Amino acid sequence: MTAADAQRPLHREVRGGRARFPWSRLLSPPLISLAGLIALWWVSSLAQPRHILPTPFDVLGEIWRITIVTGELWAALQISLVSLLIGGGLALVIGVTLGVLMGAQRTVEHALDMYVIGLYVAPVSALTPLFIFWLGIDLAPRVATVFVFAVPQVIITCFRGARSTPRTHIQVARAFRASNREIFTKVIVPHEIPYIVTALRLGLGQAIKGMVLAELLVSTTGLGLLLNTYSQLFDTAALIAVVLILMFIGVIGTALVARIETAITPWRKSP
Amino acid sequence: MRTRIISLVVLITAWWAGSAVAGDLVLPSPATTLGRFIDLMVEGRLSLALGIGLNALAVGGGMAVLVGVPLGILLGVRRRLGSAFDFYFSALYVTPFSAVAPLFVLWFGIDAGSRMIFIFFFTLPQIVIVCYQGARSTPEGLIEVARSFQARPRDVFFKTILPFEVPFIFTALRLGVGRAVQGMVIAELLISATQGLGFLITVYSATLDIGAVLAVILFIMMLGIVASMLVQRIEDAIAPWRHGVTTSGEASGA
Numbered sequence A: 001m002t003a004a005d006a007q008r009p010l011h012r013e014v015r016g017g018r019a020r021f022p023w024s025r026l027l028s029p030p031l032i033s034l035a036g037l038i039a040l041w042w043v044s045s046l047a048q049p050r051h052i053l054p055t056p057f058d059v060l061g062e063i064w065r066i067t068i069v070t071g072e073l074w075a076a077l078q079i080s081l082v083s084l085l086i087g088g089g090l091a092l093v094i095g096v097t098l099g100v101l102m103g104a105q106r107t108v109e110h111a112l113d114m115y116v117i118g119l120y121v122a123p124v125s126a127l128t129p130l131f132i133f134w135l136g137i138d139l140a141p142r143v144a145t146v147f148v149f150a151v152p153q154v155i156i157t158c159f160r161g162a163r164s165t166p167r168t169h170i171q172v173a174r175a176f177r178a179s180n181r182e183i184f185t186k187v188i189v190p191h192e193i194p195y196i197v198t199a200l201r202l203g204l205g206q207a208i209k210g211m212v213l214a215e216l217l218v219s220t221t222g223l224g225l226l227l228n229t230y231s232q233l234f235d236t237a238a239l240i241a242v243v244l245i246l247m248f249i250g251v252i253g254t255a256l257v258a259r260i261e262t263a264i265t266p267w268r269k270s271p
Numbered sequence B: 001m002r003t004r005i006i007s008l009v010v011l012i013t014a015w016w017a018g019s020a021v022a023g024d025l026v027l028p029s030p031a032t033t034l035g036r037f038i039d040l041m042v043e044g045r046l047s048l049a050l051g052i053g054l055n056a057l058a059v060g061g062g063m064a065v066l067v068g069v070p071l072g073i074l075l076g077v078r079r080r081l082g083s084a085f086d087f088y089f090s091a092l093y094v095t096p097f098s099a100v101a102p103l104f105v106l107w108f109g110i111d112a113g114s115r116m117i118f119i120f121f122f123t124l125p126q127i128v129i130v131c132y133q134g135a136r137s138t139p140e141g142l143i144e145v146a147r148s149f150q151a152r153p154r155d156v157f158f159k160t161i162l163p164f165e166v167p168f169i170f171t172a173l174r175l176g177v178g179r180a181v182q183g184m185v186i187a188e189l190l191i192s193a194t195q196g197l198g199f200l201i202t203v204y205s206a207t208l209d210i211g212a213v214l215a216v217i218l219f220i221m222m223l224g225i226v227a228s229m230l231v232q233r234i235e236d237a238i239a240p241w242r243h244g245v246t247t248s249g250e251a252s253g254a
Helices: A002-019 A023-046 A056-069 A072-104 A106-121 A124-135 A139-163 A167-175 A180-218 A222-232 A236-264 B002-022 B030-043 B045-077 B079-094 B097-108 B112-136 B140-148 B153-192 B197-206 B210-238 B247-253
Strands: none
Touching: A023 A056, A023 B079, A056 A072, A056 A236, A072 A106, A072 A139, A072 A180, A072 A222, A106 A139, A106 B002, A106 B153, A106 B210, A124 A139, A124 A180, A124 B153, A124 B197, A124 B210, A139 A180, A167 A180, A180 A222, A180 A236, A180 B079, A180 B097, A180 B153, A222 A236, A222 B097, A236 B079, A236 B097, B002 B030, B030 B045, B030 B210, B045 B079, B045 B112, B045 B153, B045 B197, B045 B210, B079 B112, B097 B112, B097 B153, B112 B153, B140 B153, B153 B197, B153 B210, B197 B210
């Protein structure tokens, strides 16, 4: 935090009057569009039965019910978050290592790039039935799904970071007789750090998606069971409530990591 | 290239050894998988399922491109619109969209139309976001130079922002193809369950025909990879200066 504070005066000087958060200018268009969207939803829900399209107030009531009154969401979320943490953590550790190695070493890159790109573009959700067959219907297949969802993203982001190290920086280091190891630890790795945070942000999004997909396909506990129960009961309002809360968690989670990202690399801040 | 061949040989050997240890029922050997793949091809089940999937993919993904590219550019050029609406696309993008599948079943049923709509909404945010970022990241300096040469806003758009945007559109296409294939599989696993590739996976894993499951999964993965590589080729041909920026660019260049 202190590093960010130290940056701030310079920041204010450079960006002039924009240092204070321009609430009136930035916040009003999203607010207007949000109000418009909710109004549209409300109006169109009036003509539909509740089990097809509930009103925003129905959904608000359901959010209140599942979070405060019965608290069933938290119980379900807790179970799901375990798979997110284990799978996501594994993906981060393994992904950063492999990504940096691939960026720094052509041999490693050529040995692995096919599979990483393959996993990245391939529909990994197809693997979940296989995980269920191999690993049962407990925690393991969900962890595996989260892992394969997140790890290609992490590897590719870290790979790009390591590869995008400016050639001139490496040449200067070489000219000063830096060894290969020094080039790796003192040029490539420092250049890599913001990319690791980016990888964390993108990987987190992927991990949450993997978690929800695994929940829906395994659906013996946690959020999957909750969503399945609601859809079988035609409780659309509760279904939308859970979806909105999951969206919210995804947005807040990535926004938090994005905050860290800008704190670490203020020069990359977008206008 | 040699390293790639060695790593492939190592992988297949490991697969073979693993299936020898675990047994053909749990982990079918490469030969069994290949055999089941040929069976499925000869029976025509795979191509039938593929046809159904690709149809939904083409319609849903195509609509996402047609809507997403102009929308992304519009949001990027009109800052006020962008700040009003970019939030929804980044929210949709980070959202675990498969959670919406039960809702889609309620709203649109379980037929191909429902899957098309799913694929559309699944692919759209990816395309909008990349095009949006492209239009926004046009260097301010270029725009200022154009302005100082008395370019009208229309000229700035067509002669500065749009040319800068082209490689981003292809990136959006490439990422969009991958995402649409993913959306297709998720849609088939969660929405239809009566036909298509996802259905084949469900059926064969229920009947413990893991060789067939592996064959279908590997086939789908190959499909996604080949599609992305094709778009990458086009991207390289159109915007060669960006070559080498991405991983797959490295792959196709080596």
